[in-house]
Amino acid sequence: MKSKKLSEIIIKNFKRHGFVLSEPDVLLDSEYIIERSGEKFRNLMLTFENEDGKIMCLRPDLTVASCINYLQKKTSSKIYYSGQAYRRSGSKGFNFINDQLGIEIFGSKNKMKDDFKVISTILSSSKKIKRKKIQIKVGDIGLFKSLINALVMPERWRLRLIRHYWRRNYFEELLKRLENNTDIDAVTFDTDKKRFYEMKKMNQSKIIAGRSISEILKRFDQKIKDPRSFSDGKQIVKIIKSFLKINCKLSKLDKKLLDFTKKNNLEKKIFKDLKSIQNLKKLSQDIIFISNFGRDVEYYTGTVFEVFAGNKEIARGGRYDNLLESLGAKKNIPAVGAAINLNNI
Amino acid sequence: MKNIITIGLPSKGRLKDKAIAFFNNKGLKILQSNRERNYFATIENKPDIKIIYLHAKEIIQRLGDGTLDVGISGLDLLNESKKNLQNKIDIKQKLDFGGANLVVAVPNDWIDVQTVADLEEVAFDIRSKRNTRLRVATKYPNLTNDFLISKGVTQYKLISSLGATETYPFIGSSEIITDITSTGKTLDDNNLRVLKDGLILRSTACLLIAKKKNIILKSFLKILLKN
Numbered sequence: 001m002k003s004k005k006l007s008e009i010i011i012k013n014f015k016r017h018g019f020v021l022s023e024p025d026v027l028l029d030s031e032y033i034i035e036r037s038g039e040k041f042r043n044l045m046l047t048f049e050n051e052d053g054k055i056m057c058l059r060p061d062l063t064v065a066s067c068i069n070y071l072q073k074k075t076s077s078k079i080y081y082s083g084q085a086y087r088r089s090g091s092k093g094f095n096f097i098n099d100q101l102g103i104e105i106f107g108s109k110n111k112m113k114d115d116f117k118v119i120s121t122i123l124s125s126s127k128k129i130k131r132k133k134i135q136i137k138v139g140d141i142g143l144f145k146s147l148i149n150a151l152v153m154p155e156r157w158r159l160r161l162i163r164h165y166w167r168r169n170y171f172e173e174l175l176k177r178l179e180n181n182t183d184i185d186a187v188t189f190d191t192d193k194k195r196f197y198e199m200k201k202m203n204q205s206k207i208i209a210g211r212s213i214s215e216i217l218k219r220f221d222q223k224i225k226d227p228r229s230f231s232d233g234k235q236i237v238k239i240i241k242s243f244l245k246i247n248c249k250l251s252k253l254d255k256k257l258l259d260f261t262k263k264n265n266l267e268k269k270i271f272k273d274l275k276s277i278q279n280l281k282k283l284s285q286d287i288i289f290i291s292n293f294g295r296d297v298e299y300y301t302g303t304v305f306e307v308f309a310g311n312k313e314i315a316r317g318g319r320y321d322n323l324l325e326s327l328g329a330k331k332n333i334p335a336v337g338a339a340i341n342l343n344n345i
Numbered sequence: 346m347k348n349i350i351t352i353g354l355p356s357k358g359r360l361k362d363k364a365i366a367f368f369n370n371k372g373l374k375i376l377q378s379n380r381e382r383n384y385f386a387t388i389e390n391k392p393d394i395k396i397i398y399l400h401a402k403e404i405i406q407r408l409g410d411g412t413l414d415v416g417i418s419g420l421d422l423l424n425e426s427k428k429n430l431q432n433k434i435d436i437k438q439k440l441d442f443g444g445a446n447l448v449v450a451v452p453n454d455w456i457d458v459q460t461v462a463d464l465e466e467v468a469f470d471i472r473s474k475r476n477t478r479l480r481v482a483t484k485y486p487n488l489t490n491d492f493l494i495s496k497g498v499t500q501y502k503l504i505s506s507l508g509a510t511e512t513y514p515f516i517g518s519s520e521i522i523t524d525i526t527s528t529g530k531t532l533d534d535n536n537l538r539v540l541k542d543g544l545i546l547r548s549t550a551c552l553l554i555a556k557k558k559n560i561i562l563k564s565f566l567k568i569l570l571k572n
Contacts (some may be wrong), residue, residue, distance in 0.1 A: 023567055192459070195456050208455065209519075
């Protein structure tokens, strides 16, 4: 079969680059996945109830499944897999089954080196199986975070924007709220304040629906001090929107960012952590940088990329430094990986 | 032979009385069976109409499977039901009774939580500090899920409740609830408060029909829908 032959070519290339086979479980505990790695999977998973009443699912994503495998069975930290991921999609007639060949580097301390390793391995594999013109699009979730941290706004807003970056529709709604300042309500604020002083006299460790009085009052206090109204909302939203429009050749990125910071009166150095992305120039390959990119997967934290053959996406991946910890690792384990989607080849 | 029309009406409480009144006002006098607890009734001079009293939730189910042709039930129950069931049912008219709101409610003393955005933050707090999720008790899991996710609240877990949901936050079964309320008194009496933007659905009783029966019901609906 054609695809079998292609798989063999790709796997051979993975092995040549030092990746070791890992075979993650097909059946996973769905609660574990939702609990640890986010709601995104809730509506996508194919689930069934086992005899104990536990809801199991077919692995919706091979990166998550490989991480679980790594944590539970202590597999090698530089792995490849070949298998299927099972999930629904919004659109009708779409295949439930995704045939994927992927690689992951767990415990990736040297960002620059490992990002390069993953992207170059995927690129060389793609070139072995596709004759069409190959193009890479990259983005960097970290850049967005740097921007948000450099803008003047209440800490709560900062966290909110970063937290919901991957959820596009809701993010737009947040921007609207930021723009119009619809986060204030003076009337109830006064009555709340009265209750605040009453509660201050109560036993602070008393629990109300799972939260201690001290916890509630602390957050209330922060809300008062954290200026809820700030007139610069419009300006901030303008800056964020114009950042998300950056779309250029990787070779032009430096200049683009410089122009952007100048134009918006921001310090140049806010985008200092660009080494990993810049390093990709070594690939001698057409690379397009798009700031508004990699926003549909919740777990990405840094470099994200997609490989296109003609106008078809055939592979994608990125850095996900917090996923292993949220899946239960005792310490932070940075990681990076990517997969080739065989269905698109 | 003429088609028999089967109508499902709520079997209990105010909704039952109002539904009966609705038919009587249209000149369709409902005749109760002599036996008080009988679940069947008829309409005066309309031998081809049969009335069955059912649980409001059941009415939706039976409209979906074709047992009933017409029914009165709540919009909340219809919207909460599965999509493929909803697709089989048409809302002919929203009625002026049975009004109630499905809302998100939190304990009064959570004074730092006024909006859904606050709730979203607190949910993340709970998640990051204790590695557990905010528990939301509800009788309406589908509507609650859709609402919370659309508002960016994702770090929560639903606890399904069959009744007295208002007690859950205070007996350790959940932190917050969503529930249906008409006057707000039950929430208030149980030290709960509705979030400012916590309205999930404005519900009323509705006149519903099985979609497939639309044509057969045409002349009957004319009587029902006239003012």
